[in-house]
Amino acid sequence: MSARIGVITFPGSLDDSDAARAVTAGGADAVRLWHADTDLQGVDAVVLPGGFSYGDYLRCGAIARFAPMMGAVIDAARDGLPVLGICNGFQILCESGLLPGALIRNNHLHFICRDQKVRIAADDTAWTADFAAGQEIVIPVKNGEGGYVADERTLDMLQAENRIVARYVGNPNGSLRDIAGITNESRTVVGIMPHPEHAIDPLTGPTADGLVFFTSIVTTLAARVGA
């Protein structure tokens, strides 16, 4: 039976159908979840998609973090449920305390959409298992508030514990230490600013490099079952 991966839709989620498409392309079943529900429907992992939840009129992710479904996700994530937050999803993960730090306005103050080179730094998270550390990939980045910030201690800690998942090659937004993505202590929750779900087919994206995030989780879940 293939893995079941939930994709949550918040009001203002925009890349939710893309995330679901990528989940399917990675070999899992996509289960659509609604922000106002609380039942995770027994999914094996969850994707928080990109977009502008609630318009992102306050701080990105600040309102979505309080959605009923996020309550369920936060509890389950603490118990080991793998969660991938992409862009707005990354912001929601930081706001809800599942990941440290915060994302602020890009240093050049513009929204930026471009094909971005990224270096995978940690290949031992639930979502990057099929990568090799040091591998360079190209996936789209598109955000207005993608500048990762945290205090020095946190940054040092992330680095020391190899919890920086990916770094920009050519920083697009002023993220500290070129951070494009990070993971939690148990390496199950990953937040990433650029969009792997928009790089699953060279027809509609710059590459198919992003697909590996979605095959990785299938690999990880299969290993769990096997273990």
Add this chain to the structure above:
Amino acid sequence: MARIVVTVMLKPEILDPQGTAVRGALTRLGLTGVADVRQGKRFVIDLEGSLDADREALLTKLAGELLANPVIEDYSLQVEA
């Protein structure tokens, strides 16, 4: 050292989607009787030396040209120190 605080708010008759979003969230999180929320900007400007009349005049002018768009926003200046 002088500190000037410029406050910029959308005019009352202008739609404020940000304030509306905050109002909705506060209400959902249990705060009762929220009649209205408006969201604005606040600029804290530190100037070297003291604030002479020339600089104050220029700053007042720039507040209405650069920091606020008077077509949709009201603004006010406050000298703090």
Add this chain to the structure above:
Amino acid sequence: MARIVVTVMLKPEILDPQGTAVRGALTRLGLTGVADVRQGKRFVIDLEGSLDADREALLTKLAGELLANPVIEDYSLQVEA
């Protein structure tokens, strides 16, 4: 009717790209001696009825959880009326 104003500013140690841009623009437009500019947010919240202790406590809590992200921001509340 009660009015509460919540002010949210980025912590001093967090880089403020918007403030930096405003500082650059003010200087280019002729304002001399601009030492620093920080840009923050201001929420004007109107509540029906008077502000009882319960609602004030909840609002204070939400200011620190919803309106501000304490990882990067400082905030303050002021009851106006």
Add this chain to the structure above:
Amino acid sequence: MSSTDNAAVTQRGVDTVERAAASPDVQQPWAELGLKADEYQRIRDILDRRPTSAELAMYSVMWSEHCSYKSSKVHLRQFGAKQPVTDALLVGIGENAGVVDIGDGWAVTFKVESHNHPSFIEPYQGAATGVGGIVRDILAMGARPLAVMDSLRFGAPEHPDTSRIVGGVVAGVGGYGNCLGLPNIGGEAVFDSCYQGNPLVNALCVGAMRHEDIHLAKASGVGNLVVLYGARTGGDGIGGVSVLASETFDATGPAKRPAVQVGDPFMEKLLIECTLQMFKEHLVEGIQDLGGAGLSCATSELASNGDGGMRVHLEKVPLRDATLSPEEIIMSESQERMMAVVHPDNIDRVMQICAHWDVTATVVGEVTDGSNLQVFWHDELIVDVPPRTVAHDGPVYERPYHRPAWLDARQADEPTAQRCPRPTSAAEFSEHILRLMSSANLCDREWLTSQYDRYVLGNTVAAMPHDSGVVRIDEASGRGIAVSLDCNGRFGALDPYAGAQLALSEAYRNVAVSGATPLAVTDCLNFGSPEDPEVMWQFAEAVRGLADACLTLGTPVTGGNVSLYNQTAQTAIHPTPVVGVLGVIDDVRSRITMHGARYGDSILLIGRTREEFAGGEWAHVLHGHLGGTAPVVDLAAEMALAKVVREHSPLITSAHDLSDGGLAVALAELVLRNDYGVSVSLSDTEADGFTMLFSESVARAVVTVAAQDVDAVRAACELAGLPSALLGVVSEERSLVIDTDAGRIAISREELAAGWSSALPAIMA
């Protein structure tokens, strides 16, 4: 403060139908509302009494230029009269947007609209609400909006006000579209001093649906309910109508009314999802977006297109500003609202869907068996009109027009070698190419396009920098569309008839070189004041030109927009008929892009090059010259080029059309946009090096093909009556090398890129 409690508003002083009938001599401010004396009289004749103040408000705005097309209507009729015979048109001009059949049961709707004047006053919000408005038009046809495009005109790059407008407009187009989740797949950005006080912001939206899902704006079925949903109504965009409010609200007086509308893209995203869900469940009998003229427009059009009357209870409209008078509510142009006609059996489900998405929805009226549109304010009848007279039977002007006397002199002022000295040495050629590439209109658009999300929805097959935007519609079959939006206003200034045709020609070519079959046209006609007979002539000529050319190309005009009064004092903008062409591709995997070429591929130039520099970029950038005759319009060649490219798309590894700046610019762009170089010789071509490189003749493209396919493609060109020339090869060395009669031009990619990439950021700095 928002409140639904309209009862709080005093009813004292409301002008009822009864009162109007009883007081024929009341002085009414028709002139302040922009009506002419005879128009006011016509309203009185229609109603057989004086209008109430609410009726006066409705007629005045619905009969305005913007809503009634009173100056342009007589000309626009040509689009119908000269409509080519085509099976592709499912819904023609007159609806919110036209609908085109693209095969397999899929229908596509698209339209371009202007938001010029608001964008000058508040560039961010003006542009943002422009995008919001056109997206609702597409939604109202029953389609899921798929992508947006924007065609922009700004003042001179060096003018101090230009960066304010560019920055605000681009951030506004991006801010709204990005937050709404629609990819931006292309557009234009042009700088010219004629747009200094009148920037143009034209936004296009394209959407798709199944044939059976097409929805029209009509209210039928007695007893059906009229639902208003979306944002609350505020005092937006009703400046002029406040004269009425101040008449009726003597003591209290209305609050100040906003001069500018603020967009709420989040609300619009919710509107889209909630509307599509209603369509999916077949809950909607008729639907209309609320745009210009708000409820006046939506109710009168729905009622006029239906088979009965309509009754509306205005006090039920949810308000953002409780002080609004009924006249103002009916006129408000608040954004992000829709109106649906729903069978009573379905109303609960509709309300449920709206609640699910947290969208306010209110039943504000019903379809009646009468013939009139009746509006009540509490229990009083304040509007009682035949809806057709408001929505469709507005005044029609036959404005006088005549060819400007100065046009002969301008057309005689050719950019001859004496008047505009030409490069003679290879070094001069290089310098001219570099100056062109770093000029405001040809430089890299990255600063601007990178602010637009082009990936969201996951179906974007081509966006910037490609010649047209390509979007996949059907994931299984790969069926998709290509869209391009183009215009060169300088050609319009030389000859508006040809200028409109050249805009069409360019958009058609851009779509064709992507491998698509052009099917249909939308247009946004931006001109100066129709009250100036010379401007009116330009307008009439442009419409005639576009209609004639559409007939020849077999691509009907499906809809569009007219924007007049784009002028400062006596100076009008260049005639700027922006034309959008929509094409279909059976399988987007076979599209042709600007990339794709391999080392060693041969470079072919297809099409005839004439000595045509008037209105072109070379004359503009190098000499600031505008005069002469516009390039020859050759629609037959344009069709032949499209056919050759389409039929040989498997052989063509990349294609790029020739337009602004001619061959020199097209070749330079290939070098800049790819990781290869270009090495060509002009010795075997039909004209001298200067003409070959800088002429802007139509119906031309550079294509690359594998060496073994050169003969096949050239033979096809010959068969189609198109000249072709084998120019050279795609080289590994990343530079632009051109052998000309004046010697060898060799420019490295770095040299080309330096000025090209820094020019736009420099304007914005």
